[in-house]
Amino acid sequence: MRSIIGIELHIQVNRVGSKLFCSCPTNYYSAEANRNTCPVCLGLPGSLPVVNYSVIEKATRLALALSSRISGSLIFVRKHYFYPDLPKNYQISQYDRAGMVPFASGGYLDIGFGGSSKRIRIRRINIEEDPAKISYPEGDPLKSPYSLIDYNRSGMPLLEIVTEADMESSKEVRAFLEKILTLVDYLDICDPDLEGAFRVDANISIEGGERVEVKNIGSLRDVEKAINYELTRQRNIIRAGGSVKRETRHWDSARGVTVTSRAKEYEEDYRYFPDPDLPPIEITKEFIDNVSSNMPELPWVRAERFIESYGLSRYEANVLTSRRWLADYFENALKYYGNPSKLADLLINDFLGIVNEHGGSPRVVKGSPDKVGKLLSFLDRGVISIKILKQILPDVVLRDLDPEEIIRSRGLDVISDRSVIEKLVDEVFRENPKAVEDAKKNPKAINFLIGKVMAKTRGKAHPAIVREVVARKLRE
Amino acid sequence: MRIEHIGVAEYIENARNDPEWVSEYYSVLFERIGKVEPEINSYITLADPEKAVKNAVESAKRKTTLAGLPVAVKDNISTKGMKTTCGSRILSNYVPPYDATAVRSIKEHGGVILGKTNLDEFAMGSTTETSFYGPTRNPWDLDRVPGGSSGGSAAAVAARIAPVSLGSDTGGSVRNPASFTGTVGFKPTYGVISRYGLIAYASSLDQIGIIGLSVEDIALLLDIVSGEDPRDSTSIAYPSAKSFYSSIKDGDRYLGDFKAVLVSEMWRGVDPDVNTVLKAVIGKLESNGLEVTEISIPEIEYALPTYYIIAMAEASSNLARYSGMLFGISKDPSGVDWVKYYSRIRGIGFGREVKRRIILGSYILSEGFFDQYYLKALKIRRLLKQRLVKVYGDHGFIISPTTPITAPRLGENIDDPLKLYALDVETVVANLVGGPSISVPAGFAGGLPVGLQITGPPLSDLDMLALAYRIEEIIGSGKTHAPPLG
Numbered sequence: 001m002r003s004i005i006g007i008e009l010h011i012q013v014n015r016v017g018s019k020l021f022c023s024c025p026t027n028y029y030s031a032e033a034n035r036n037t038c039p040v041c042l043g044l045p046g047s048l049p050v051v052n053y054s055v056i057e058k059a060t061r062l063a064l065a066l067s068s069r070i071s072g073s074l075i076f077v078r079k080h081y082f083y084p085d086l087p088k089n090y091q092i093s094q095y096d097r098a099g100m101v102p103f104a105s106g107g108y109l110d111i112g113f114g115g116s117s118k119r120i121r122i123r124r125i126n127i128e129e130d131p132a133k134i135s136y137p138e139g140d141p142l143k144s145p146y147s148l149i150d151y152n153r154s155g156m157p158l159l160e161i162v163t164e165a166d167m168e169s170s171k172e173v174r175a176f177l178e179k180i181l182t183l184v185d186y187l188d189i190c191d192p193d194l195e196g197a198f199r200v201d202a203n204i205s206i207e208g209g210e211r212v213e214v215k216n217i218g219s220l221r222d223v224e225k226a227i228n229y230e231l232t233r234q235r236n237i238i239r240a241g242g243s244v245k246r247e248t249r250h251w252d253s254a255r256g257v258t259v260t261s262r263a264k265e266y267e268e269d270y271r272y273f274p275d276p277d278l279p280p281i282e283i284t285k286e287f288i289d290n291v292s293s294n295m296p297e298l299p300w301v302r303a304e305r306f307i308e309s310y311g312l313s314r315y316e317a318n319v320l321t322s323r324r325w326l327a328d329y330f331e332n333a334l335k336y337y338g339n340p341s342k343l344a345d346l347l348i349n350d351f352l353g354i355v356n357e358h359g360g361s362p363r364v365v366k367g368s369p370d371k372v373g374k375l376l377s378f379l380d381r382g383v384i385s386i387k388i389l390k391q392i393l394p395d396v397v398l399r400d401l402d403p404e405e406i407i408r409s410r411g412l413d414v415i416s417d418r419s420v421i422e423k424l425v426d427e428v429f430r431e432n433p434k435a436v437e438d439a440k441k442n443p444k445a446i447n448f449l450i451g452k453v454m455a456k457t458r459g460k461a462h463p464a465i466v467r468e469v470v471a472r473k474l475r476e
Numbered sequence: 477m478r479i480e481h482i483g484v485a486e487y488i489e490n491a492r493n494d495p496e497w498v499s500e501y502y503s504v505l506f507e508r509i510g511k512v513e514p515e516i517n518s519y520i521t522l523a524d525p526e527k528a529v530k531n532a533v534e535s536a537k538r539k540t541t542l543a544g545l546p547v548a549v550k551d552n553i554s555t556k557g558m559k560t561t562c563g564s565r566i567l568s569n570y571v572p573p574y575d576a577t578a579v580r581s582i583k584e585h586g587g588v589i590l591g592k593t594n595l596d597e598f599a600m601g602s603t604t605e606t607s608f609y610g611p612t613r614n615p616w617d618l619d620r621v622p623g624g625s626s627g628g629s630a631a632a633v634a635a636r637i638a639p640v641s642l643g644s645d646t647g648g649s650v651r652n653p654a655s656f657t658g659t660v661g662f663k664p665t666y667g668v669i670s671r672y673g674l675i676a677y678a679s680s681l682d683q684i685g686i687i688g689l690s691v692e693d694i695a696l697l698l699d700i701v702s703g704e705d706p707r708d709s710t711s712i713a714y715p716s717a718k719s720f721y722s723s724i725k726d727g728d729r730y731l732g733d734f735k736a737v738l739v740s741e742m743w744r745g746v747d748p749d750v751n752t753v754l755k756a757v758i759g760k761l762e763s764n765g766l767e768v769t770e771i772s773i774p775e776i777e778y779a780l781p782t783y784y785i786i787a788m789a790e791a792s793s794n795l796a797r798y799s800g801m802l803f804g805i806s807k808d809p810s811g812v813d814w815v816k817y818y819s820r821i822r823g824i825g826f827g828r829e830v831k832r833r834i835i836l837g838s839y840i841l842s843e844g845f846f847d848q849y850y851l852k853a854l855k856i857r858r859l860l861k862q863r864l865v866k867v868y869g870d871h872g873f874i875i876s877p878t879t880p881i882t883a884p885r886l887g888e889n890i891d892d893p894l895k896l897y898a899l900d901v902e903t904v905v906a907n908l909v910g911g912p913s914i915s916v917p918a919g920f921a922g923g924l925p926v927g928l929q930i931t932g933p934p935l936s937d938l939d940m941l942a943l944a945y946r947i948e949e950i951i952g953s954g955k956t957h958a959p960p961l962g
């Protein structure tokens with residue numbers, strides 16, 4: 001039973017200065033509830049929207065990156081529905097109907113999947129405003145005696161990306177989403193790691209069956225879970241001889257299930273019409289050319305460059321280019337440390353681990369790339385051991401401490417003085433006569449003695465020298 | 477002091493010469509308001525007299541442009557800290573936290589907001605009878621309506637309890653009451669005055685207008701409130717190096733420099749007495765050099781239904797926001813879901829005419845009817861605009877009655893929507909094409925004022941005001957006659 005999936009993705013344009021139609025800042029995450037508002041985003045009587053042109057520029061970047069056809073005229077429309085999170089009880093959006101036109105249509109994104117590449121077609125891209133945020137004191141709306149509305153988010157710019165139903169598994173959807181999120185990060189449209197940066201609605205069906213829309217999916221992990229849940233649910237219905245009902249369901253993240261949304265008992269008529277407060281904006285070829293000539297390097301182009309210029313594996317290149325700040329960090333560190341492969345290894349396996357442990361945001365990274373580069377060259381020069389490096393890396397990354405300073409003040413530099421090591425080996429031999437005899441017969445037992453020497457130096461002795469000295473003394 | 481004949485120009489001249497005169501003027505004005513206002517009901521909210529005088533005197537001392545000029549403002553134009561009700565129960569407690577751009581301009585130039593004037597609820601009406609705050613009465617005959625929807629703004633100026641006022645004109649709402657009250661009412665080209673802060677009825681038709689006693693007064697205030705506004709994407713900068721005021725005062729222009737045209741469709745169904753008064757005036761203008769021709773524009777018959785389709789569609793959308801959530805009246809929401817809550821607030825908050833237009837507008841925009849009504853209306857609107865631009869090029873300004881009748885009695889039209897809507901038959905053309913239109917007092921029929929309307933294509937404002945000024949020189953301005961009040 002083949003599954004057919006298309007998605008509607010809403011990306012919040014949080015990398016512009018102000019909201020879509022007013023001058024309230026987009027950086028509201030730390031603001032007190034309902035403080036980041038004005039007459040326009042509260043929909044006060046008499047207030048009027050004025051378009052923030054930087055959003056149009058960002059939308060144009062996205063359309064160009066996805067090879068979408070940009071409409072010559074940008075027409076905002078009103079989409080009407082009564083809901084408490086919508087201050088005007090209509091949302092300013094875009095639509096495809098006589099007298100209206102989407103921002104851009106067509107286009108595609110190729111996703112690498114299972115060693116081959118697959119093309120996911122884009123149906124359209126639209127610009128619209130975000131509603132306010134509703135929260136429930138008890139979490140669950142049904143259990144809460146009241147709900148709270150925070151209008152700080154109201155009027156935030158959103159880009160809506162609608163795909164054709166070209167995906168066949170939750171893994172493909174995830175791969176598509178990851179690639180789009182990386183893309184909007186590169187295009188300086190959205191910081192995908194901010195709370196509420198994106199939301200997904202998925203249209204899911206089993207070949208031959210009715211389509212179910214699953215709404216309200218807010219994270220990559222939930223996308224996979226929700227789609228898998230819904231596919232299983234539909235397959236079970238079909239296996240039992242039933243047929244899937246065409247409906248809208250909501251993803252309940254807490255319970256991990258999709259539930260029928262009872263709110264929609266009738267087909268909603270949104271009464272779309274062009275917003276008379278916003279005259280159509282002509283999108284000229286000059287404008288598009290100008291945006292096009294100022295496009296940042298696209299993530300997949302950068303990944304290829306990392307493979308070719310730095311000899312990285314595809315995996316390494318993909319991970320390092322998954323966020324622009326990370327790729328920038330890598331290239332900046334390379335200016336101070338010349339071995340791309342060792343640097344990539346450290347960033348992917350250790351550095352990212354530290355960042356992710358602290359929430360995954362680049363804002364936790366305080367240490368500059370040159371310091372990480374310096375650490376690696378100390379390792380290469382034998383000044384510190386890999387163990388020491390890993391031990392002090394968090395202080396360098398999170399607290400911006402200077403590696404040289406840490407090593408000096410904590411006495412962490414590697415002991416590579418042979419006379420010191422020989423003395424220590426003699427001590428260990430004296431203290432462990434039985435182990436020495438064992439090691440003479442069984443070469444594998446040598447590791448015990450090396451470990452004892454390392455323990456005496458709290459890991460600071462140069463392991464290669466220790467091994468060499470212990471081996472020589474055993475032969476003597 | 478007699479203030480009946482003091483318009484904007486005279487006020488400013490006196491106030492700038494002698495700030496003490498300002499306090500005398502204000503005390504006479506408030507005394508007159510105390511006497512006349514209870515009979516007319518032109519204001520919903522009045523400014524505090526002491527504060528108003530203090531502001532005005534200070535402003536005159538500082539020699540600001542308006543020198544403390546009191547301006548009455550229609551109660552659908554937002555005033556910071558002053559209740560703005562739209563004549564509706566739903567906004568009966570709403571105090572805007574910001575000023576409309578036009579109001580801000582008046583304040584910045586030293587004007588004083590005298591009060592907020594009565595109107596048909598949400599400007600939906602042509603008689604000022606649908607207001608939640610009771611009808612306004614016509615100063616010329618208290619049994620009659622003052623027209624609408626800016627009835628309060630027109631009645632206050634006619635009754636000389638405001639020298640000038642702001643109104644709003646969506647389908648004639650400034651010109652219709654000006655015609656019924658013997659005042660001058662001007663609706664500029666769409667966009668010339670910012671709509672920011674004007675509470676929307678039908679956004680693509682709404683335009684703030686000015687009501688005064690003379691064309692000169694209107695031009696003076698227009699210079700203050702016009703201009704491109706970064707808060708209104710539909711606002712425009714009027715392309716002229718000269719101010720409106722200095723341009724009408726240009727002594728080099730004579731009536732003979734203008735052309736005018738009578739469109740036969742706009743003279744059909746006009747009350748015979750109104751017709752007689754206006755034809756006599758037109759004859760007088762012709763004998764003073766105005767070139768007048770006559771043509772037929774059959775499409776103009778579609779203007780009224782086209783107007784109502786667009787206006788109702790936009791109104792149903794604009795009025796969606798009134799749900800008792802963020803502003804306006806509210807109720808204890810416990811025990812009901814939000815759908816019930818919204819219905820309850822809208823049920824008690826809106827009057828019948830507003831509900832009628834919301835329901836009809838929602839129908840027009842709904843799936844299946846949108847193409848049939850709304851898109852078709854937009855098509856006719858485009859055709860009318862093209863036609864009017866061509867007519868203007870060939871024949872000049874369109875001259876017509878402002879309203880087909882004089883002011884009806886209270887209650888005469890209110891219960892029959894079709895009769896009510898027909899009052900707008902002459903005025904809606906200007907809103908549909910987005911051009912300027914002015915109503916000037918042209919005499920009396922049966923003791924009631926009759927208005928002459930001039931209509932032109934977008935951006936013909938300067939010429940239109942110049943023509944109206946020349947006409948006024950010949951037939952007299954609104955200052956010539958004052959209603960027998962007080």
Ligand SMILES: [Zn+2]
Pocket residue numbers: 019022023024036037038039040041042155
């Ligand atoms: Zn805002």
